[in-house]
Amino acid sequence: MSEPRQAVSGAFVLLQVGDGRVALPAEIVSELAPPVRLHSFPHSSRFITGVIVRRGRIVPVYDANSVLTRKNSSPQRFYLIAQRRVGKVAEMGAIPVNGECELVSAEMRPPGGERPAYVAGTIAVGEQLLEVLDLEAFIASNSTRDDDSHATQVQS
Amino acid sequence: MTSTPETGAKSRLTSGHETVILFFVARQMFAIAADSVQEIRSTDSLAGSANEMEQSEVPKVRHTIERNRRTYFVVNAGVHFSLPVTRPALVLILRELRVALLVDRIERMAEISAVYALPQAFSGAERRWYRGLAYVDDVVIPVVQPAGFLTLEEFQQLDQIEIAAGHQVKEAAPV
Numbered sequence: 001m002s003e004p005r006q007a008v009s010g011a012f013v014l015l016q017v018g019d020g021r022v023a024l025p026a027e028i029v030s031e032l033a034p035p036v037r038l039h040s041f042p043h044s045s046r047f048i049t050g051v052i053v054r055r056g057r058i059v060p061v062y063d064a065n066s067v068l069t070r071k072n073s074s075p076q077r078f079y080l081i082a083q084r085r086v087g088k089v090a091e092m093g094a095i096p097v098n099g100e101c102e103l104v105s106a107e108m109r110p111p112g113g114e115r116p117a118y119v120a121g122t123i124a125v126g127e128q129l130l131e132v133l134d135l136e137a138f139i140a141s142n143s144t145r146d147d148d149s150h151a152t153q154v155q156s
Numbered sequence: 157m158t159s160t161p162e163t164g165a166k167s168r169l170t171s172g173h174e175t176v177i178l179f180f181v182a183r184q185m186f187a188i189a190a191d192s193v194q195e196i197r198s199t200d201s202l203a204g205s206a207n208e209m210e211q212s213e214v215p216k217v218r219h220t221i222e223r224n225r226r227t228y229f230v231v232n233a234g235v236h237f238s239l240p241v242t243r244p245a246l247v248l249i250l251r252e253l254r255v256a257l258l259v260d261r262i263e264r265m266a267e268i269s270a271v272y273a274l275p276q277a278f279s280g281a282e283r284r285w286y287r288g289l290a291y292v293d294d295v296v297i298p299v300v301q302p303a304g305f306l307t308l309e310e311f312q313q314l315d316q317i318e319i320a321a322g323h324q325v326k327e328a329a330p331v
Contacts (some may be wrong), residue, residue, distance in 0.1 A: 039296035
């Protein structure tokens with residue numbers, strides 16, 4: 001997703017992550033999954049809390065809450081499942097959300113100001129100005145490839 | 157929003173039934189292919205035949221054991237996976253590698269119908285540690301990669317340490 005130079009109309013999914021509200025382009029969102037078991041095992045990839053099983057697929061769960069709200073994610077959450085590309089491979093990824101999602105049509109404007117690189121733009125919803133996440137940039141900015149020194153064990 | 161396709165590739169690496177040994181290290185369950193394990197012994201039963209290695213290059217290896225005229229490097233699985241320290245009670249002696257694995261306990265053997273590829277989102281050492289993931293009794297369990305416990309460089313380092321200590325490394329190849 002590239003940063004818009006001018007307003008772009010589209011559909012967006014608004015989601016509550018921790019105590020913040022952000023938007024994702026609707027075209028990458030697959031579904032809102034109910035609370036399911038988070039499976040965890042030792043790994044050294046930052047920003048991943050574990051995996052969930054959804055429709056026969058093993059889906060990695062990204063710890064978006066720790067970045068967006070500085071709070072640890074609770075294990076009992078809904079999951080917003082979105083499609084992303086890892087290299088040449090398309091893969092599903094899940095973000096824990098509280099279940100309140102809304103589909104809106106809006107105009108995305110350039111982010112402006114000094115916003116993080118993963119903010120693709122902003123949309124106005126009511127009186128709020130919400131950031132639209134560039135999921136790829138968001139994950140990339142919070143992941144470190146081949147970092148063997150940060151083994152993670154998250155309890156399910 | 158679009159719905160998730162019900163069909164399509166589900167990233168199965170292997171299909172067909174496979175027998176695995178489910179084992180625990182620090183309350184974490186793992187699976188290993190049963191045919192990659194030659195022998196399971198208690199740590200007590202091997203205490204007499206274990207040789208201590210004084211080295212810090214490969215901290216997860218502290219001992220060697222001699223079995224069937226081969227020298228095996230004993231890998232502490234807890235250290236390997238960066239898990240909390242435990243007191244391992246069992247040693248899994250692997251079949252085609254000079255590796256013996258310290259684990260806490262064996263849960264049981266199980267049949268798995270598939271090993272699923274580790275999602276690409278996992279990009280760290282776990283790609284070397286695991287063959288993939290299995291789904292056993294509604295739990296996702298990593299299936300360990302036997303060759304992932306020691307790298308070729310670690311084998312070479314450990315061999316050199318053994319030789320420098322005046323020990324004969326038996327059956328140095330294959331690793």
